[in-house]
Amino acid sequence: MGKHGKKHSHRQGRRAAYNLEEEEEIQDYPLSPQTSSAQEPILSDSDKESQEVEIQEKETDIDKNPPINNDVPSKFLLYQQSVQSPKGDISYLQKFFLMYVGGRLPLHLQEDFCGTALLSVEWLHSDARRTAVGLDLDAEALDWCMENNMNKIGADVYSRISLFHGNVLQPLKSRLVNLDPHEIFENITLDHEGNSKTVSLNSTTQGNPRAVCKTKLMEDIKFPARDIVCAFNYSCCCLHSRKELVLYFKHARNALSTKGGIFVMDLYGGTSSECELRMQRRFPNFKYTWEQAGFDIIQRKTRISLHFNLHKQHKKIRHAFSYSWRLWSLPEIKESLEEAGFQSVHFWIRNMPDSEEIKCMDGFPVGRDLKYEESLPDAGRYVQKARVDCWQHAVDVHGRNGISW
Structure with a gap:
């Protein structure tokens, strides 16, 4: 798979705007709603007709009033099921590594904005x-990961993964989350109060997993x-x-192997x-x-x-995740990557369904198997109307040079 702006009163989205002038304070940011391989939701005619009715209905806000019913799934679990497709992402990661680097298999991954990792x-x-x-600023997501994702990978795998709580703009100052399998489920808790505030990574105040208090x-x-x-x-x-x-791209480039x-x-x-x-x-x-507001x-x-609307329960x-996005153009991204030191930029593009023509389907929408295609320079490729889902890469081949897509 993230994430600004005015927050709702409960913890709904966690990636608030970064402020480089106040580096001692790290703000929360939310999980972003889409992975590159995730498919877009579909809007039906009947859904359109029921929108206003749904919005006006009296809604139960689970974040503000957590239900006692243990059958209510976590918003993180719902997010993983509806948005993420890790196997598809890994397939593309391997493909592009072999295309642009080659000579060996990729073994070492860093997932920034990792959320539940x-x-x-x-x-x-x-x-x-x-x-x-994995690196993320959302303590709640990291805590959920340890309690729900990490406990499924086996004790022998703990030595091969490191999760950090911190800001991608200050990655080296992020703190290791304690992944000791004997302590994770006994000692790690989070304060789930609704107010979002900036905190210091060295503190034990709201928003910090206790597991990072004295870690490296x-x-x-x-x-x-x-x-x-x-x-x-x-x-x-x-x-x-x-x-x-540009600062983030520089950090990403510095983490890459010189090989x-x-x-x-x-x-x-x-x-x-x-x-x-x-x-x-x-x-x-x-x-x-x-739901996307005006631009x-x-x-x-x-x-x-x-x-998320839970049928059984x-x-x-409402607003399980909410955030403000700056929509960067491809030329802006390319120029920023080059300024950060990357030398070769590649774009892979997938056309999404036209928002005026899409129809509703249960489960996965039409076009779920559409593939990304590389957009070659001067290919004269123009896209009208349809949403565009775009991947970029940065590759380090000679020293720390890069390719993006």
Whole structure:
């Protein structure tokens, strides 16, 4: 797979705007709603007709009033089921590494904006030699990962994954989350109060997992140089200034192996990304809604919210994740990558369904098997109307040079 702006009163999205002038304070940011391989939700005619009725209904806000019913799934679990596709992402990561670097298999991954680190956990399963480093500012997501994802990978895998709580703009100052299998489930708790505030990573106040209180900084730990660094779920849209974007790209480049490595990110764009949208996907036990507010053409910002309607529990989780995005253009991304030191930039593009023509389907939408295609320079490729889902890479082949897509 992330994430700004005015928050709802409960913890719904966690990637707030980064502020380089106040580096001692690290703000929360939310999980982004899409991975590059995840498919867009579908809006039916009947859903359109019921929108206003749904919005006006009295809704049960699970984040504000947590139900006692243990059968209510976590919003993180719903997110993983409806949005993420780690096996597909890993397939593309391997493909592009072999295309642009080659000569060896990629073994060492760094997942920035990792959230619940589902991708990192899946990465470890694919090869016993692989390692993973995950970094995220959302303490709640990291805590949920340890209690729900990490407990499924086996004790022998703990030594191959390291999760860090911190800011991608200050990665070396992030703190290691204690992954001792005997302590994770006994000692790690989080304060789930609704108010979001900036905190210091060295404190034990709200928003920090207790597991990071006395642990090491990333800069104090020796890791293998990364073969792949990725930032999925449109997470870079949470960086609202070019200064922040370039700084992050520099950190990503510095983490790559001098023997060759790739930086991979995904982008969100297309004409329908610049208008109001409300689209839905139906799953057996819940309905997932992507809601996009109007587009600010001056600041190039939009607000995204994710909602879940639980069928069995007859509950709605409104604004389970909500955040403000800066929609970066491809030329802006390319120029920022080059300024950060990457030498070769590649774009892979997938056309999404036209927002004026899409139809509703249960489960997965039409076009779920559409593949990304490389957009070659001067190919004269133009996209009208349809949303565009775009991947980029940065590859380090000669020293720390790069390729993006």
